[in-house]
């Protein structure tokens with residue numbers, strides 16, 4: 511590919527940037543994708559130990575782009591979600607909320623799962639594999655954007671290597687720690703939750719049966735997410751696996767992470783409970799400081815923000831990446847429409863259409879996850895009573911349960927074509 515002007519320069523090849531480059535390239539936009547990290551390292555087991563809950567509608571986009579074939583075999587369907595409050599002893603309250611995937615499409619004989627749990631390394635590998643075959647996308651890594659020039663007519667990135675990349679539009683998919691947003695003078699609401707997510711894999715004796723569990727402990731939510739079975743290994747509790755996102759106050763998390771394996775396992779097992787038989791943490795422990803960032807604007811002159819660069823949220827509802835997927839679907843549709851009409855894809859009115867489309871959905875999820883975390887991450891007695899009653903009430907009202915299930919599946923609002931499983 512010659513280095514003439516690109517339609518789109520995507521900065522950051524994380525889950526959002528690589529998906530955006532693929533979707534844009536597949537829609538016929540000449541795209542360049544840049545990351546400071548060598549792309550191969552993104553898929554190594556040591557790079558990212560997280561799993562992602564891919565919502566039902568995000569899966570449709572992956573399928574439309576031909577990526578799901580490489581993911582399906584390593585994706586575990588989420589059939590049910592069970593939410594309960596719990597005290598310091600990890601014991602779940604008898605008041606709970608249970609979502610069943612059959613409620614979203616009650617008339618269907620073959621109801622779809624609410625989503626799938628996939629290891630991030632497999633998601634990254636599937637995206638990069640597909641990108642390598644996409645003739646419209648050039649991959650530039652490792653390299654780093656050191657300067658961005660943008661005006662009404664053009665944009666140009668200067669890389670650390672000295673290479674210059676002219677483009678009609680720059681997309682920052684730099685994640686929550688990127689610099690382009692601030693350099694563009696775009697403010698943000700942001701704060702730290704003073705919490706850390708400890709991420710690990712647990713083996714347990716009994717199968718999870720596709721049930722994702724969220725227990726609200728005083729330090730924060732403790733999520734048990736169903737994974738595909740792993741190989742049985744000598745001395746392990748069993749082949750059934752779950753991915754854990756264990757939120758704690760940051761100072762306590764630091765001390766927990768320093769514990770030796772038997773003491774850590776005991777602390778872990780106390781919170782996990784015994785509903786799946788004996789349980790054992792396996793492999794490395796990971797930690798992620800938790801905070802919120804929501805950009806005041808998603809666009810500037812020839813610049814768009816997507817994914818965590820626009821909105822980084824608490825993982826309490828497993829929706830952060832799903833918001834990014836919807837950003838990407840909307841952005842690529844808007845850009846493809848402009849290109850088909852022979853319009854400038856970096857023009858302000860094109861970008862504004864994207865910003866308008868995404869603002870309400872993102873804002874609702876930012877606010878909901880923030881509120882949920884504040885409401886549940888404490889041990890205040892009256893609040894515990896109220897939230898227990900709240901969970902039990904929603905549990906008794908089918909229409910309310912259906913409302914939440916459809917939101918978790920991403921089935922509400924004005925859905926872009928890719929999210930409906932169609933090509934833009």
Ligand SMILES: Cc1cc2nc3c(=O)[nH]c(=O)nc-3n(C[C@H](O)[C@H](O)[C@H](O)COP(=O)(O)OP(=O)(O)OC[C@H]3O[C@@H](n4cnc5c(N)ncnc54)[C@H](O)[C@@H]3O)c2cc1C
Nearest residue numbers: 522524525526546563655684685817818828829830831832
């Ligand atoms: C514990 C945890 C669990 C989660 N679970 C879920 C879940 O179940 N479901 C869900 O939907 N979401 C989940 N999320 C959220 C999800 O992980 C994020 O939304 C997503 O990974 C963000 O991806 P990104 O590509 O926007 O950013 P990042 O992953 O941060 O990637 C940014 C990339 O940009 C590169 N970069 C930055 N600046 C430059 C530069 N100047 N030049 C070149 N390269 C640059 C970086 O090297 C990096 O590779 C979870 C998050 C956490 C913390």
